[in-house]
Amino acid sequence: NAGVTQTPKFRILKIGQSMTLQCAQDMNHNYMYWYRQDPGMGLKLIYYSVGAGITDKGEVPNGYNVSRSTTEDFPLRLELAAPSQTSVYFCASSLGGIYNEQFFGPGTRLTVL
């Protein structure tokens, strides 16, 4: 199993550009999450999904969009990138149930200039 994979690993965007961060998991997990981590800080939940076709906002959803058309994939779309979106983005997935342990991807480091 590859676990949770994310692409790209690094990306530099110009202000106003758009991009999609890809996230995929091969563990048949129902739940998937997108977080951002600013330097020296904890993780902030952007969006999460409890299954294909179902998404909900987290703490910091503004400037982002998500979709979940399959169980495996959970892409994060940035429209009109701003310097405030410079961060490391982590995708995670979990099976649900009593423990609902999250498994994290390696992260995407995004810089907006």
Place this chain on the structure above:
Amino acid sequence: ELKVEQNPLFLSMQEGKNYTIYCNYSTTSDRLYWYRQDPGKSLESLFVLLSNGAVKQEGRLMASLDTKARLSTLHITAAVHDLSATYFCAVSTSGTYKYIFGTGTRLKVLA
């Protein structure tokens, strides 16, 4: 609104010493997690705590949960350099799958 606070934010300690990291949260929660993050890396799950009085141990790390006080502790016994990392606690809002993370404790163990 669920808030999670960790202290201390930074911790520098000598090898062989013991210390405790604290995680306070503001509202009822049904799960508490501890993670480790090495510089430039992703997060690694350490413990999941569900019930009041729960205690879990792995090597030199022991985590406990007091749901009445809304407090979890991560105790480090006889620290070694390899434990140097940032440790996060995270709490899920009761009845949901939304997770709120603490700001992290950056631990440095000096040889």
